[in-house]
Amino acid sequence: MGPEVIFYSLGMLIVLVLMGVHIGIALGVTSAVGVYLIFDNFDIAMSILGSTAYEAVRSHALAVIPLFVLMGELVSRSGAATSLYTLCDRAMGRLPGRLAAATVVGNTAFAAVSGVAIASAATFSRIAYPEMKRQGYANSYALGVITGSACLGMLIPPSVLLIIWAILTEGSVGALFIGGVVPGILLGIIFIAYCVLAAMRNPEIAPGTAPGDKLEKQDQDVSVQRGGLGVLGLIIVVLGGIWGGIFTPTEAAGFGVLGSAVIGWLNGMRYRAFMDAIYDAGRSTAPIMFLLITGSMYARLLALSGGIDMIQDLFTDAGLSIFAMMLIMTLVWLLLGALIDSISVILMTVPIFFPIAMAAGLDEIAFAIYGILIIEAGLLTPPVGLLVFTVKAAVPDPSVTLGEIFRGSVPYWIMMLAVAVLILLVPEIASWLPGKMF
Numbered sequence: 001m002g003p004e005v006i007f008y009s010l011g012m013l014i015v016l017v018l019m020g021v022h023i024g025i026a027l028g029v030t031s032a033v034g035v036y037l038i039f040d041n042f043d044i045a046m047s048i049l050g051s052t053a054y055e056a057v058r059s060h061a062l063a064v065i066p067l068f069v070l071m072g073e074l075v076s077r078s079g080a081a082t083s084l085y086t087l088c089d090r091a092m093g094r095l096p097g098r099l100a101a102a103t104v105v106g107n108t109a110f111a112a113v114s115g116v117a118i119a120s121a122a123t124f125s126r127i128a129y130p131e132m133k134r135q136g137y138a139n140s141y142a143l144g145v146i147t148g149s150a151c152l153g154m155l156i157p158p159s160v161l162l163i164i165w166a167i168l169t170e171g172s173v174g175a176l177f178i179g180g181v182v183p184g185i186l187l188g189i190i191f192i193a194y195c196v197l198a199a200m201r202n203p204e205i206a207p208g209t210a211p212g213d214k215l216e217k218q219d220q221d222v223s224v225q226r227g228g229l230g231v232l233g234l235i236i237v238v239l240g241g242i243w244g245g246i247f248t249p250t251e252a253a254g255f256g257v258l259g260s261a262v263i264g265w266l267n268g269m270r271y272r273a274f275m276d277a278i279y280d281a282g283r284s285t286a287p288i289m290f291l292l293i294t295g296s297m298y299a300r301l302l303a304l305s306g307g308i309d310m311i312q313d314l315f316t317d318a319g320l321s322i323f324a325m326m327l328i329m330t331l332v333w334l335l336l337g338a339l340i341d342s343i344s345v346i347l348m349t350v351p352i353f354f355p356i357a358m359a360a361g362l363d364e365i366a367f368a369i370y371g372i373l374i375i376e377a378g379l380l381t382p383p384v385g386l387l388v389f390t391v392k393a394a395v396p397d398p399s400v401t402l403g404e405i406f407r408g409s410v411p412y413w414i415m416m417l418a419v420a421v422l423i424l425l426v427p428e429i430a431s432w433l434p435g436k437m438f
Contacts, residue, residue, distance in 0.1 A: 144408020337378015
């Protein structure tokens with residue numbers, strides 16, 4: 001069977017996902033059936049898929065993922081995330097909506113350390129929301145900033161999504177890391193500006209913080225300063241090492257784990273807590289690795305079938321402009337992002353979309369950052385935005401409704417789309433810094 005096998009495989013994949021089959025199993029089954037249809041030989045199909053799985057697992061680039069996940073677990077268990085939030089709040093002084101602005105900074109920094117937006121959203125739902133609620137912040141305003149700023153961390157290295165994107169496209173992890181810095185800072189500034197302007201326009205949604213409150217007293221605690229500054233220092237070491245060419249991303253991840261272990265020890269973590277963090281990191285990493293294995297099989301199916309060339313020819317023959325092609329990709333990403341997790345979206349679509357984008361002449365780094373932004377925006381898209389449901393499950397307030405979280409998240413969804421379009425129009429925002437360094 002020729003290139004048309006890609007349409008059968010895509011149809012099977014969509015049906016399996018809609019039936020509720022785990023995306024990793026769906027990818028594996030689809031790949032096995034597709035390769036079998038191409039060669040009409042079961043032994044050849046299994047041999048190809050087996051070698052593909054082996055090559056995927058033995059890639060040294062994959063070591064980055066469990067190391068960064070472990071780093072995030074250690075920082076989370078040490079209580080340093082709470083300390084970081086406290087320091088960020090104190091640094092904001094009397095800024096209107098300062099707790100929301102502190103949430104943007106703290107949530108972004110923690111998402112960067114953990115590498116996973118959902119973990120960051122769950123953590124800050126328990127840290128930031130109670131404090132904002134105690135100060136009288138409006139529910140939708142407080143919940144929106146927690147949900148929206150968790151997405152922002154996926155642009156700030158080390159991001160698991162950027163790592164997976166680089167592995168699938170055989171690109172440079174370091175270049176994508178650096179490419180996300182300027183867009184991430186830009187979006188963070190826009191988020192903070194929105195928090196402040198919204199609080200200035202309607203002071204009732206973000207009352208001022210009273211002198212002598214719990215956060216200001218807590219800020220005097222040496223352990224709080226040690227934990228918060230430790231996390232910031234960890235980010236600087238990891239990013240600075242990659243930026244300066246001192247570390248490869250894998251080496252930076254190793255130093256990050258070492259630094260987070262030191263922070264945990266100084267904050268009272270001992271043997272049992274360290275072992276629990278390792279176990280949790282393993283439980284979080286195993287599904288990601290399984291997805292990467294089956295995603296590699298799916299990419300091999302697409303390559304063997306010649307289906308990517310067929311789809312590219314379809315786009316070309318249809319006379320679609322770059323704008324029309326990007327609009328189709330964007331709608332697919334938003335739809336899938338509203339239904340399944342970001343890693344699965346990348347594994348399903350990037351092997352198809354990336355060659356088409358490169359053939360259209362788009363910048364590799366800018367396209368990656370654009371894609372990550374759109375996919376993360378999908379996590380906020382009704383009716384099944386995964387981040388929204390994560391915050392609903394994690395926030396310690398049973399009276400919170402999904403409607404309040406969705407309403408609060410809409411402005412951040414709009415801002416993410418606006419920055420994504422800006423990157424598409426001005427790709428140098430993402431590509432200039434990596435171009436100077438790689």
